[in-house]
Amino acid sequence: MADSFWVETLGCPKNQVDSDKLTGTMLADGLVPAARPDEADVVVVNTCAFIEAARQESIETVLALSDARRPGARLVVTGCMAERYGSELAEALPEADAVSGFGVPVTLRTRDEVPSLDLLNLPRPPSAAPWAYVKVAEGCDRHCGFCAIPSFRGRQRSRTVESILDEVDALDVQEVVLVAQDLASYGRDVGAAGSIIPLVHAVAERVPRVRLLYLYPSELDDRLVDTICATGVPYFDLSLQHVAKGLLRRMRRWGDGARFLERIAAIRRREPDAAFRSSFIVGYPGETEDDHDQLLRFVEDAHLDWAGFFAFSPEEGTYAVDLDGQVPDGLVVERLAELSELQDRITAERRVALIGRRIDVLVDSTGVARSHREAPEIDGVVSVPTSWPVGSFMPATVFSAAGPDLEAA
Numbered sequence: 001m002a003d004s005f006w007v008e009t010l011g012c013p014k015n016q017v018d019s020d021k022l023t024g025t026m027l028a029d030g031l032v033p034a035a036r037p038d039e040a041d042v043v044v045v046n047t048c049a050f051i052e053a054a055r056q057e058s059i060e061t062v063l064a065l066s067d068a069r070r071p072g073a074r075l076v077v078t079g080c081m082a083e084r085y086g087s088e089l090a091e092a093l094p095e096a097d098a099v100s101g102f103g104v105p106v107t108l109r110t111r112d113e114v115p116s117l118d119l120l121n122l123p124r125p126p127s128a129a130p131w132a133y134v135k136v137a138e139g140c141d142r143h144c145g146f147c148a149i150p151s152f153r154g155r156q157r158s159r160t161v162e163s164i165l166d167e168v169d170a171l172d173v174q175e176v177v178l179v180a181q182d183l184a185s186y187g188r189d190v191g192a193a194g195s196i197i198p199l200v201h202a203v204a205e206r207v208p209r210v211r212l213l214y215l216y217p218s219e220l221d222d223r224l225v226d227t228i229c230a231t232g233v234p235y236f237d238l239s240l241q242h243v244a245k246g247l248l249r250r251m252r253r254w255g256d257g258a259r260f261l262e263r264i265a266a267i268r269r270r271e272p273d274a275a276f277r278s279s280f281i282v283g284y285p286g287e288t289e290d291d292h293d294q295l296l297r298f299v300e301d302a303h304l305d306w307a308g309f310f311a312f313s314p315e316e317g318t319y320a321v322d323l324d325g326q327v328p329d330g331l332v333v334e335r336l337a338e339l340s341e342l343q344d345r346i347t348a349e350r351r352v353a354l355i356g357r358r359i360d361v362l363v364d365s366t367g368v369a370r371s372h373r374e375a376p377e378i379d380g381v382v383s384v385p386t387s388w389p390v391g392s393f394m395p396a397t398v399f400s401a402a403g404p405d406l407e408a409a
């Protein structure tokens with residue numbers, strides 16, 4: 001009987017794509033999926049190394065799966081932690097049979113060091129849901145002060161349009177969510193800055209919905225805004241991180257609150273139904289009370305549909321790790337709570353404002369759907385009648401709202 005496998009994924013949507021590709025290679029190698037981790041012959045943990053809490057969760061997951069695996073099963077640790085800490089991690093985790101960077105065949109049986117390569121162009125199995133992430137580039141050429149990603153994911157490498165479109169065709173889904181570390185810069189590494197625009201057009205010709213995640217704000221020009229609006233999914237995931245100008249420069253990032261507000265207002269004038277998401281770092285070294293107040297004011301004024309707030313985590317090898325002006329943990333917790341409370345209220349208000357509105361939803365699973373305003377796995381959902389067929393688009397009218405979620409029929 002063929003060996004069976006289990007893949008456990010931690011971290012962000014980009015990691016989910018890698019896991020799909022690992023699954024694709026194992027299926028191509030003749031392995032079969034196991035129903036449960038303790039029944040698999042090969043257990044793969046795709047780790048996340050983004051911040052300390054994510055690393056901790058990754059290690060705990062490795063240890064738990066090591067305990068749970070059946071005798072003789074191989075345990076393979078891959079993903080960002082493996083890439084970033086390689087041999088150090090292998091030493092610290094004798095439980096693992098292999099610790100390998102991205103793209104390493106996970107069926108390998110030894111702990112020998114193996115070369116790593118991109119998973120980007122590997123095939124993946126059909127999506128179980130009517131939507132799927134598609135990663136269009138790997139790595140990042142920016143140098144944000146807090147971010148270790150470029151140090152272990154490397155410089156940006158964009159895929160060819162053909163390989164992306166082949167993947168989109170093979171996935172055969174109703175919604176494609178394009179992701180990359182710095183999505184709007186797709187193509188710049190091959191001398192084709194701005195090629196995100198023809199790419200979005202090409203994907204939109206193939207699938208009813210295309211959604212873009214992680215847009216660096218300086219790259220969001222009128223052409224890209226028009227392109228996004230023309231797809232019928234006016235959803236803008238702006239990677240803002242903060243709004244206080246001095247602090248943003250300390251983060252080695254572009255922009256300031258006034259520019260961001262201007263841009264958001266211009267998009268809303270062009271498309272009143274546009275939905276916005278952003279994420280912010282709280283407690284970056286040097287963040288003053290005034291910086292924090294600026295962020296609070298911005299959140300109030302911008303009235304984003306969705307926002308995430310994350311505590312700064314000093315990451316080895318980053319510019320910010322040694323910066324002075326570290327913000328005490330207690331203060332960071334207070335600031336996070338204040339911001340989250342404010343945003344929860346705004347999100348709830350924006351959801352209530354949709355009551356009575358007609359929306360088009362894609363039914364993701366029985367009774368659960370999303371309109372253009374909700375990115376899968378990240379935002380709220382729309383509860384719909386359980387009789388509506390999974391994978392279909394349905395017109396619906398919103399009749400109630402509870403926190404981030406809506407009910408429609």
Ligand code: SF4
Nearest residue numbers: 140142144147149181
């Ligand atoms: S844009 Fe900045 S935060 Fe995003 S991956 Fe690149 S360096 Fe990190």
